Amino acid sequence: MKIRHKTTQTLLRYFTWVRGRDTAPLRSAIDPSQLKTELPDIFILEKGMDGHVRFRLAGTRVCQVLGQEVRGEEFLRFWRTRDLHKMKLSFDTILATRVPMLVDVRGISDQVSAADYEMLLLPLRSTPSVCDRIIGSLSAVSAVRSPYSLGRRLEATAITILHDAVPEAEELDDLEDDSFYIDKPMTRPFGHRPTHLRLLQGGRQD
Incomplete structure (x- = not known):
């Protein structure tokens, strides 16, 4: 998987x-x-008490x-109808099993031609015992003619469960292009371990 x-x-x-x-x-x-x-490609989703998944930050x-501006908007409203059940199931699976997914x-x-994106969805805990959020990214992997106000409807063409398969840090450092294969757990540190949150713009404090 690439x-x-x-x-x-x-x-x-x-x-x-x-983690x-x-x-x-x-x-x-x-x-x-x-x-x-x-940060421009990163978002945070939260499942509310009503069961709906909404953007907290984007x-x-x-x-x-x-x-x-999508803060407070429902995540599923941006997907094609045929993908709604699939994406809801994916979200619930990530929170229940705490396993990352790649879409x-x-x-x-x-208005413009279709473009391809890569979406990463990662489980996030709001408290030690409650996993009710996802931090993710949405990044273009094909040319986007006009990046502004596209209003694109999203279609999931493939979903991959990542399990614990992530690359060694030295493998990332040695990359010569923009892609790699996930096949090993990471064992080396990323940087100084953060001890607090610096919030992105918006969202409630908790």
């Missing part, structure tokens, strides 16, 4: 390092300063792809 975008690589590596021996990291352990370059490029996404728009 990961194609550097944002996906970096977020997956950071997630694997920050340590846990199945999913605490939200308070995520330090956005470690992901400065990737980077500028995520909002550009979806054609609006190959086709962005469909009436």
Whole structure:
């Protein structure tokens, strides 16, 4: 299985390092300063008491792809009807099993030609015992003619469960192109372990 975008690589590596021996990291352990370059492609989702999954936070490029500010919007409303059940099941599976997923996404728009994206979905705990959030990224892997206000409808073309398969840190450092194969657990540190959360713009404090 091949990961194609550097944002996906970096977020997956950071997630694997920050969670340590846990199945999913605490939200308070995520330090956005470690992901400065990737922040425009990153988002956080939360499953509410009503069972709906909503964007808590979203980077500028995520909002550009979806054609609006998405904070507070339901995650599923941006997907094609035939993918709604599949994506809801994927979200519930990630929270229940705390296993990351990679989604190959086709962005469909009436205004411009379709574009391909890579979406990473990673489990996140709001408390030590509650896993109710996902940190993810949405990154273009094909040319996007116009990045602004596309209002694309998303289509899931493939979904891959990642289990504990992530690359060695030295394998990432030695990459000569923008892709790698996931086949080994990461064993080396990402950087200084964060001890607090620096919030992205928006969202409630908890």
